[in-house]
Amino acid sequence: MGNETTAAAPAAPLPEVPRRRSLSPSRAGDFLTCPLLYRFRVIDRLPEPPSPVAVRGTLVHAVLEHLFDQPAPGRTPQQAHSLLAPEWERLAADEPELASLFGSDEELMAWMLDRYFTLEDPRRIEPAHRELCVEADLASGLRLRGYIDRLDVAPGGEIRIVDYKTGTAPPEEFEARALFQMKFYALAIWRSQGQVPAMLQLMYLGNGEILRYWPEEADLLATERKVEALWQAIERAYVQRDWRPRPGRICEWCAHQAICPAFGGTPPPVPDDLPDSLAEVAVPETAQDAIASI
Numbered sequence: 001m002g003n004e005t006t007a008a009a010p011a012a013p014l015p016e017v018p019r020r021r022s023l024s025p026s027r028a029g030d031f032l033t034c035p036l037l038y039r040f041r042v043i044d045r046l047p048e049p050p051s052p053v054a055v056r057g058t059l060v061h062a063v064l065e066h067l068f069d070q071p072a073p074g075r076t077p078q079q080a081h082s083l084l085a086p087e088w089e090r091l092a093a094d095e096p097e098l099a100s101l102f103g104s105d106e107e108l109m110a111w112m113l114d115r116y117f118t119l120e121d122p123r124r125i126e127p128a129h130r131e132l133c134v135e136a137d138l139a140s141g142l143r144l145r146g147y148i149d150r151l152d153v154a155p156g157g158e159i160r161i162v163d164y165k166t167g168t169a170p171p172e173e174f175e176a177r178a179l180f181q182m183k184f185y186a187l188a189i190w191r192s193q194g195q196v197p198a199m200l201q202l203m204y205l206g207n208g209e210i211l212r213y214w215p216e217e218a219d220l221l222a223t224e225r226k227v228e229a230l231w232q233a234i235e236r237a238y239v240q241r242d243w244r245p246r247p248g249r250i251c252e253w254c255a256h257q258a259i260c261p262a263f264g265g266t267p268p269p270v271p272d273d274l275p276d277s278l279a280e281v282a283v284p285e286t287a288q289d290a291i292a293s294i
C-alpha cells in the first residue's frame with residue numbers, strides 16, 4: 001500500500017439545464033423578485049396554502065370571463081353578481097379545501113365587480129379571446145408561454161391585450177414592473193403572429209384605475225433581451241444550485257418563510273428530478289398582484 005497515490009475524488013457532475021426551455025411571466029416575476037421563491041415554487045414545487053385573496057382573484061376573473069358568454073344586453077352588474085355563486089360552487093367542487101374561504105368575501109367581490117362597470121361597458125365590447133393561451137418560440141429556442149385575460153381586436157385589426165387586477169394600481173415608480181408582464185404577452189403575440197399589439201391595458205379593480213401603454217417594436221425588442229438575460233440567469237442559478245433569497249415586502253405574502261435562510265430557516269436539498277418545463281407551476285395570480293403593487 002506504500003505506493004498508493006491519492007486520486008482526487010471525481011467532481012460531482014453538474015446538473016443539466018432543463019430539457020424544455022420555457023418561461024411564463026409569472027415565474028419570470030418570481031425570479032426577478034426573489035430567486036429562492038422561484039426555486040421553491042418551480043424546482044421544489046412546494047405547495048402553498050390557498051388564501052382568501054387568491055380565491056377572491058380567481059372568482060372575479062372567472063366571473064369577468066363568463067360575463068361575456070351572455071348576449072351583450074345582458075352584461076349588467078346584476079348578471080355579474082349572479083355569476084359569483086355558480087363560479088364559487090365550481091371552484092369549491094374542484095378544490096374542496098377552499099370551502100371555508102368564500103363567505104365574508106362575497107360582498108367585497110360584488111363591490112369589485114361594480115367597480116369594473118365604472119371602468120368600461122362590457123355591452124359595447126366583443127372580445128376576440130378570453131383566457132387565451134399564448135406561446136411563442138424566440139430565435140434562441142426559449143419558449144414564452146402565458147395566459148391573457150382578454151384579447152380584443154378592433155375592426156381595423158388592432159390588438160388590445162387586457163389584464164384584470166384585483167389589487168390597486170402601483171405608484172408611478174413601479175409601473176414598469178407592472179407592465180413587464182404585459183410586454184411579455186405582447187412579445188409572445190408579436191413573435192407568434194407577426195403583429196405588435198396596439199395597446200396594453202391593465203384594469204385595477206381595487207382602486208378603479210386603468211393603466212394603458214402603447215408598445216412599439218423597440219419596446220418589445222428590449223423586452224426580448226431582458227427575457228433572454230433573465231433565462232440565462234435562471235439557468236446559471238440552476239446549474240450552480242445557487243438560489244439566493246432576496247427579502248423584501250413580498251416576504252409578507254410568502255408561504256415559505258419557515259424554510260428561508262433570510263428568516264433563520266433551512267431550505268430542503270434541491271431535488272434531482274426537475275419538472276419538464278420551468279414555466280408551468282400554478283401560483284395564484286393575486287400573489288403576482290401583490291408583487292406588482294410593491
Ligand code: SF4
Nearest residue numbers: 034245247251254260
Ligand atoms: S421569505 Fe422572502 S426571501 Fe425568503 S423565499 Fe420567501 S420571498 Fe424570498
